[in-house]
Structures are given as structure tokens and as C-alpha cells.
Amino acid sequence: MDEKGRWSRGLVALLFPAGFWLGVFFVVPLLFILVYSFGESGIYGGITITFHPSNYLRVFDPLYLDILVRSVVIAALNTLFCLILGYPLAYLICFKARRWKTLLILLVMIPFWTNLLVRTYAWMVILGGNGVASHLLEFLGITRGPVDFLFTPQAVMMGMVYGYLPFMILPLYASLEKLDVRLKEAAQDLGANRWRTFWRVTFPLSIPGVLAGSILVFVPSVGEFVIPDLLGGSRTVLIGNLIQQQFLNARNWAFGSALAMTLSALMLAAIIAYIRKVGADKLEGI
Amino acid sequence: MTGKRISRRSFLRLSGAGALAGLGVAATGCTVNTTAQQGESKGGGSKNQLNLYNWTDYIAPSNIKDFEKKTGARVVQDFYTSNEEMLAKLQAGGTGYDIIVPSDYMVQIMAKSKLLEELDHSRIPNFKNIGKDFRSLPFDPGNRHSIPWQWGTTGIFYNRRKVGKKIESWDAMWDPGFKGKIAMLDDARELIAAALEHLGYSINTKDKSKLEEAKQLLIKQKPLLKGYFADTDSDQMVAKGDLLLAQNYSGNAMLYIFKNRDLEYVIPGPSSDRWTDNMCIPKGAPHLDLAYEFINFMLSPEQGAALTNYTMYGTPNHAAIPLVKKKIRQVPWWNPPESVMKRLQVMQDVGEATRLYERIFTEVKSA
Numbered sequence: 001m002d003e004k005g006r007w008s009r010g011l012v013a014l015l016f017p018a019g020f021w022l023g024v025f026f027v028v029p030l031l032f033i034l035v036y037s038f039g040e041s042g043i044y045g046g047i048t049i050t051f052h053p054s055n056y057l058r059v060f061d062p063l064y065l066d067i068l069v070r071s072v073v074i075a076a077l078n079t080l081f082c083l084i085l086g087y088p089l090a091y092l093i094c095f096k097a098r099r100w101k102t103l104l105i106l107l108v109m110i111p112f113w114t115n116l117l118v119r120t121y122a123w124m125v126i127l128g129g130n131g132v133a134s135h136l137l138e139f140l141g142i143t144r145g146p147v148d149f150l151f152t153p154q155a156v157m158m159g160m161v162y163g164y165l166p167f168m169i170l171p172l173y174a175s176l177e178k179l180d181v182r183l184k185e186a187a188q189d190l191g192a193n194r195w196r197t198f199w200r201v202t203f204p205l206s207i208p209g210v211l212a213g214s215i216l217v218f219v220p221s222v223g224e225f226v227i228p229d230l231l232g233g234s235r236t237v238l239i240g241n242l243i244q245q246q247f248l249n250a251r252n253w254a255f256g257s258a259l260a261m262t263l264s265a266l267m268l269a270a271i272i273a274y275i276r277k278v279g280a281d282k283l284e285g286i
Numbered sequence: 287m288t289g290k291r292i293s294r295r296s297f298l299r300l301s302g303a304g305a306l307a308g309l310g311v312a313a314t315g316c317t318v319n320t321t322a323q324q325g326e327s328k329g330g331g332s333k334n335q336l337n338l339y340n341w342t343d344y345i346a347p348s349n350i351k352d353f354e355k356k357t358g359a360r361v362v363q364d365f366y367t368s369n370e371e372m373l374a375k376l377q378a379g380g381t382g383y384d385i386i387v388p389s390d391y392m393v394q395i396m397a398k399s400k401l402l403e404e405l406d407h408s409r410i411p412n413f414k415n416i417g418k419d420f421r422s423l424p425f426d427p428g429n430r431h432s433i434p435w436q437w438g439t440t441g442i443f444y445n446r447r448k449v450g451k452k453i454e455s456w457d458a459m460w461d462p463g464f465k466g467k468i469a470m471l472d473d474a475r476e477l478i479a480a481a482l483e484h485l486g487y488s489i490n491t492k493d494k495s496k497l498e499e500a501k502q503l504l505i506k507q508k509p510l511l512k513g514y515f516a517d518t519d520s521d522q523m524v525a526k527g528d529l530l531l532a533q534n535y536s537g538n539a540m541l542y543i544f545k546n547r548d549l550e551y552v553i554p555g556p557s558s559d560r561w562t563d564n565m566c567i568p569k570g571a572p573h574l575d576l577a578y579e580f581i582n583f584m585l586s587p588e589q590g591a592a593l594t595n596y597t598m599y600g601t602p603n604h605a606a607i608p609l610v611k612k613k614i615r616q617v618p619w620w621n622p623p624e625s626v627m628k629r630l631q632v633m634q635d636v637g638e639a640t641r642l643y644e645r646i647f648t649e650v651k652s653a
Contacts (some may be wrong), residue, residue, distance in 0.1 A: 014417075043637055044399045045377050063645075066652060105457015129528040148528065151513045234472045238653045248370040248476055250644040 031266075037257035047254055055258030064242065064259070071239040072266075074228075075221040082168040082217045083210065084159065090172035090209070091202075093178075094276045116163055120230050123159055124150060127231070151233030159231040164221055170214040175209025176202075197216050211278055219267055239263055293318065334359040336576045339383040341563070342367060344436070346596030353583055355627055359576055367469035376401055381570050384577040390425040390562050391475075394635040402431040403567040406443075408501045409578040411599055412585035420602035423562060427636050432564035433581055434602035436537075436593065437558045439619065439630060440476055441552050443524050443534040445549040455482035455555045460503070463509045469523065469531035474647035475560075475633060477504065480533055483557045489631045492639040497646060504650045512653070525549065536563075536619060540598040553619050560630040562602065630649055 035057055039047040058064065093104045094238040111119060126132045128147035149155050179202065187197040225240030234241075239259065246256030336353075338345070342365040350361045364383070366372040376386070377399070396637060398403050400607040407413060412435065420434045442453055449464070459468055459480065470477050479489040481500035491497065512529055520532035525542045539551035565584065567577045583589055590606030598614055600621060601607065607621060614620055622630075638644065 008572065043640065044395055045373070063649060063652060067648075112500075128523075128526075130526060150528075229472075233511075233515065235511070235513050237648050242648065245474075245644060247650070248368070248374070250641055251370070251373075252641060252644075263325075 007095045010040060033260055035258045036253055037261045039185055039254045039257075041254040043253045045249065045251055045253075055255045056262065059258060059262050061228070067237050068239050068243055068263075068266075070116045070236065071222050074157075074160070074238065075218050075224070077157065078164060078221045079168075079214050079218045081157070082165050083214065086165055086168035086213065087210075090169050090176055093169075094173055094176040095181075105170075105173065108166050108173075112166065116232045117226060117230075120227055123155075123162070124230060126154055150231065151235065152225060153232065156232040160221055160224065163224075163227055164217045167216040167220075171212035171216060172206065172209040175206045175212070179205050207278060211275070215274070217269055219271070222267065223263065292361045295342065295610045297348055312360050316392040329632065333386070333573070334576070336361045336385065336573055336580055337364070337383045337571075338362065338580075339366065339372065339386045341387060343364065344563075348592050348596075349589055351582065352581060352589065352592075356583065357576065357579060359573075376568060381567050381568065382572060384573045385514060385580055387435050387563050387567050388432075388566060389633075390423065390564070391633050391635040393564050393566060394425045396566070396568075397426065398635075401569055403569050403571060403574075405431055405433070405567065406578070410582050410585065411483075412582045415585050415587060415590070415603050415605035417602055417604035419567055420562065421425055432566045433585070435563045435565050435584070436599040437560060437562040437602055438599045439558055439622075440471070440479070441539075441551055441553045441558055441619070442531055443521060443539040443542075443549070443551045444531040445524060445527065445548050446550040448527070453531070453550075453552050453554065456480060460484070460507055460510065460553070462510060464530050466512055468510050469512050469515050469520040469529050469532040470521075471533045472516055474534070474643050477514065477650070478643055478646060479559050479631075479633065481507075482571065483554075483559065483631070486556050489538045489559050490634045490636055490647040492636055492642075493633070494642070497639075497642060501520050501646045501650060504646075505653045508653060509652065537597065537599040540614070540617065540620070543617070551619060553622060553630070555629065557629045557631055559633055561633060 035049060036047055038051045038053065040052075040054070041047050041050040059068075074176045090110075093108075097104050105270075110268055123247075124131075127149040128134070129146050129150070131150075133149060134143070136148045137147060138145070149250075183201055183205070184197055187201045189192075192200060223240040225238050225244065226237060228238055229241065237245075242265070243256050243259050244260060287593075334357075336359055338361055340363060345363075350363075353359070354361055366375070369389050373390060373392060376383075378397070380624070393402070400584065407429070410433065413429070416434060420437065422428055423434075426432045427509065442456075442458060444453055444458075446452065449458075458464065459470070470480065475489075478497070478500055481503045482489050482491060482496070485496070485499060486502070486504065487493075487496050491600075495636050511562060512523075515523070515532070517534050517538050520529060521534050521538040521542065523529040524534075525546060534551075535553060542549050543551065565581050567581075571577050574617070584593065585603055587603065587605040587609055590601050590603030591609030594601040594603075594606065595611050595614065601610065607615065
């Protein structure tokens with residue numbers, strides 16, 4: 001047995017568990033969805049595979065296209081707000097917090113210990129007509145009488161940013177943490193002011209974190225439907241609602257599958273385009 | 287009728303309907319019925335075991351205890367929160383259940399899909415206790431596949447004092463005077479049913495122009511709404527005062543009216559809908575004899591009354607009515623008179639048109 005053969009056999013053994021897992025629980029179900037998407041659902045369940053792209057053509061119905069666009073816009077806004085709020089915080093924790101660093105990072109992570117659904121319900125209590133937020137504003141004399149923040153687009157946006165912010169902060173923190181502080185010092189020694197140092201040195205070096213954070217926030221928020229339903233009073237339909245509705249109430253698994261595949265394909269294309277634009281080499285830092 | 291009858295009572299017991307109401311609802315997601323073990327070994331299990339697949343918290347603990355005592359069998363429960371969830375599980379081959387409790391339209395779908403056992407009525411002598419308004423309903427003529435379990439209506443739950451008048455028709459849900467204080471159910475069939483009822487049409491219509499009219503009416507209504515909610519969310523909001531009127535189920539209203547006299551429920555005119563949940567035996571049930579025994583047992587006056595005293599929904603078991611708590615019996619819309627029964631429509635499966643209903647629902651919400 002030559003050295004190389006043993007090596008590859010060891011590699012196979014090591015990769016087998018993860019490969020098996022992904023194969024069985026990711027690739028196979030995805031293939032099912034792919035096949036279903038080329039079928040036709042019976043009214044009472046059951047799918048006849050026709051290999052006709054009719055479900056995909058239906059996705060381009062203006063009604064569904066609007067829903068898709070709306071979902072992408074909301075997710076993009078969510079990503080932007082998370083970045084605007086998350087970057088300064090990650091920066092602060094990394095470079096200014098000193099001995100509070102660990103504690104602050106822990107505080108960012110603590111909400112994960114509670115299910116998002118429960119936390120969203122908590123926001124309903126806070127934002128509701130007789131809620132804490134309303135009482136607080138009244139107490140401070142800012143408003144008179146109860147204000148109901150719930151079930152507005154703003155409440156949805158706030159809930160989404162709240163839910164996804166940690167997914168932005170953590171990768172940003174990780175990439176800033178790795179940054180060699182001497183580079184910043186060098187920039188300042190060479191006469192760059194703080195602002196210039198940030199934009200020419202710190203920020204470019206943190207791009208991998210921005211990239212990872214944006215993907216982590218954007219991708220799941222496109223499919224998000226729990227927060228918009230709970231905080232928005234289900235007044236709008238997003239792509240996640242639509243897919244769920246097709247699988248359950250409409251009993252149209254074929255169309256639901258086509259929607260899911262379209263969404264996955266779009267996400268993949270968007271991520272590839274994004275990485276291309278920023279540069280694949282930047283990903284090495286993640 | 288998605289998401290109907292979520293574990294309400296256990297939640298109310300836990301939180302006492304206080305300020306933490308919102309948190310309580312989410313927490314009940316993990317509340318397990320204390321009386322029955324969550325189905326460990328469905329399918330198999332011992333010979334003397336009844337596998338019951340039911341809505342969450344939709345049977346009295348005493349029903350189970352009494353049945354176990356009487357038969358020596360063990361009752362193992364699994365739960366669902368929507369008809370669709372239950373259907374999906376059975377279609378995926380999730381057999382091993384002896385009794386399931388689908389709603390009206392779902393009975394029709396399951397019977398058409400050949401998922402239900404044809405019932406042998408000679409084994410259910412207590413069927414005689416079922417009231418005539420609940421026999422041979424349009425979704426299952428001759429009760430060939432289903433026996434009614436509990437029933438209720440979909441109407442308007444509202445704050446009488448704040449509204450300032452007695453509500454009598456669906457008009458109230460289109461009244462600009464209540465702008466921002468109205469909620470409708472987040473369910474395609476129920477939402478469209480309200481509009482069809484308001485227009486005086488059948489809630490099972492497949493007529494495109496009538497449905498288009500209903501759609502326009504719902505789009506017109508949208509700016510007046512606070513939102514589209516699950517029954518278990520909007521009932522609390524009415525109770526807390528965040529909403530004045532909510533389209534909701536009679537059973538939900540029942541949970542609040544005894545505590546707060548300002549709150550009322552109405553079966554609105556010109557017509558309204560009633561739903562029935564039913565006991566069915568899925569094809570291939572492993573304990574057929576026990577399943578029949580269970581159905582017959584639940585149809586006895588005592589067990590029927592115990593069930594209703596617990597759930598507070600209507601009972602189709604007319605022999606049980608005298609045994610139901612007086613407090614419940616006195617509620618006028620709990621067991622409405624013939625004149626009201628006559629204007630209640632029964633929801634049925636609409637076949638191909640299901641997709642049209644779903645599309646209208648999506649269009650209204652996207653408007």
C-alpha cells in the first residue's frame with residue numbers, strides 16, 4: 001500500500017460522516033423538490049410527474065413575481081440596517097471594550113438561548129397598544145394616550161433587524177478581531193487620520209466579515225415569514241408564506257416546489273454575483 | 287380552518303390571561319397534555335391500546351381516564367394544530383392511528399382519497415344520541431365515514447361596551463367607524479366565507495364572478511383592518527382592548543365572556559358558517575374494535591357532557607345537553623335555536639376551486 005492510497009482512504013473515512021449526512025438529509029430531499037417542481041399536484045395530494053415547466057412559468061405571474069420582489073427588498077433592507085447597526089458595535093467590542101469584550105460578545109449571543117418565536121411574541125407585548133413602549137413614551141411625555149406600534153411595516157422591519165443582528169455582528173467581530181493592529185498604527189504613523197485609516201485599512205480588511213454577515217442575514221431573511229406574520233398582522237404575503245401556503249392549504253406541492261427551487265436558484269445566483277464583485281480571495285478570511 | 291383550537295386552555299391556566307399573555311401562547315407550543323402520553327409507539331403498541339390523533343387539548347382528561355378504566359386499554363395521544371398537518375402525515379403513510387378528528391371539509395377530502403374506514407353503524411348504537419341537525423351533513427351523507435365530535439360557529443367576537451351597540455350582521459366588519467380595530471381570520475376559506483356571507487352567497491361557491499365580488503369586498507375592507515390573525519391571537523386582543531371586533535370561533539369567545547361581561551359573541555346575519563369536527567377511523571387502523579368502542583363510548587350522554595364541559599364547544603350529542611354545566615347552556619349562541627341553525631352554512635370541500643380560493647387570499651393580502 002503506497003502512502004498516497006492510504007492518505008486518500010483516510011480522507012474518505014473522515015469525510016464520510018458529513019458527506020453521508022448532507023447526502024441523505026440535504027441532497028436527496030432537494031432532488032425530490034426538484035422532481036416535484038416538474039409535476040402536477042392532484043387536488044387531494046399526489047403528484048404526477050409531467051416534466052413540463054408549467055409551474056415555473058406560473059412563478060412569473062405578476063402576482064407571485066411581486067411577492068418575490070417584495071421579499072427580496074425587505075431582506076435587502078434588513079441586511080443594510082443590520083450592517084449599519086452591527087458594524088459600529090462589532091468595532092466597538094473589538095477595539096474599545098478591553099476587558100468587557102467577552103461579556104459584550106456574550107450579551108450579543110444570549111438572545112439565541114431563547115427561541116425566536118418566543119422573543120417575537122415578547123415584542124408583541126412590548127409594542128402593543130397597551131404595551132411597555134406605549135406606556136414609556138406616555139410617561140416621558142412624548143406621546144399622549146396609547147400608541148399602537150404593532151402590525152405596521154415598521155414593526156416588521158424592527159423585528160427582523162432585532163432577530164438577525166447577531167448574525168451580522170458575530171462574523172464582523174471575528175474578522176475585525178483577526179486584524180493586525182500594527183497595520184492601523186502604521187497607517188497613522190504615515191499620516192493618515194482616523195477616518196482615512198478606517199476607510200483605507202480597517203474596512204477593506206474586514207470585508208470578509210461584511211460578506212459573511214450579509215449572506216448570513218440576507219439568505220434566511222428572504223424566506224422569513226414568522227416575524228412578518230406576527231409583527232405585521234399577516235397583512236402582506238412574502239415568498240416564505242406563499243411556499244408554506246402552497247404546501248399546506250392549497251395542497252399544491254408541485255407549485256410550492258417550483259417556488260422553492262426558484263428562490264434557491266436566485267439566492268445562489270445572488271451570492272455568486274456578490275462574491276465575484278467583492279472578490280473570491282476575500283472569502284479566505286472567513 | 288387552519289390552526290384552529292390550539293392548546294388554549296392549558297395556556298389560560300398557566301398565565302391567568304395577564305400581561306404576559308403573548309409569552310404564554312408561545313410557551314404552550316411545548317405544553318404536553320398531562321393526561322395522555324405523547325404517542326410513543328404508534329402503529330404497534332400493545333393490543334390493548336387506542337392511538338388517538340387529535341387536536342391539541344381537545345378531549346377532557348376524565349374522558350380518557352374513564353375509557354381506560356372501562357376497557358382496561360391504554361390511550362396514547364398525538365396532536366396536530368391543523369387539518370392540513372394531519373392530512374400530510376396520514377398521506378405520508380403515518381398510519382397506526384385508530385381515531386382521528388378531522389373537520390367537515392377534511393372528512394370529504396380524506397374520504398375521496400380513500401383514507402377513511404367505512405363505518406359499521408351496527409357497532410355504534412349510541413349514534414341515536416346525535417341530534418338531527420348533525421346527522422348526514424353535506425360533507426358526509428349517511429355518516430358513512432364520520433361521527434360528529436364537537437361543533438361551533440364562526441362569527442364576531444366583540445367588545446359590546448366599546449362598540450356601543452349590539453352587532454347583528456357582517457356589516458360591522460366593513461364599518462369605517464371601527465377603522466384599525468377590526469381583525470379577520472388568517473385563513474383563506476374563513477376569510478372569503480365572511481365576504482360571501484355578507485353578500486348572501488353560498489360559502490362553497492365555485493362561481494368565479496361571485497368570488498370576484500367577494501375579493502373586491504375584501505380588498506375594500508383591508509384598510510379598515512388591524513390585520514389577519516389566528517383565532518388564538520385575535521381573541522386575546524379583543525379581551526385586552528386592542529381590537530373591538532374580530533372574526534373568530536364561538537369556542538374562543540366562550541373562554542372570555544364569563545370573565546368580562548363587556549365581551550360578546552354574535553352569529554351574524556344574513557348568514558354565517560358552522561363547523562363540525564368528527565371522529566373517523568383511518569384505513570388500516572390497528573385496533574379497530576377498540577376504535578368502535580371509543581366512538582360509542584364518547585357518544586354516551588355522560589362522556590359527551592364531560593367533553594363539552596371541558597372544551598366548552600357545542601355538542602352534537604343531544605342526550606348530553608341536559609348534563610352540560612348550566613353556565614354553558616345558558617349562553618344563547620352555544621346551542622342556538624332552530625331559526626339561527628337554519629341560516630348557518632356548512633363548509634365543504636370545493637375541489638379544484640381550492641386553488642382559486644388560495645389565489646384570492648393571496649391577492650387580497652398582496653393588495
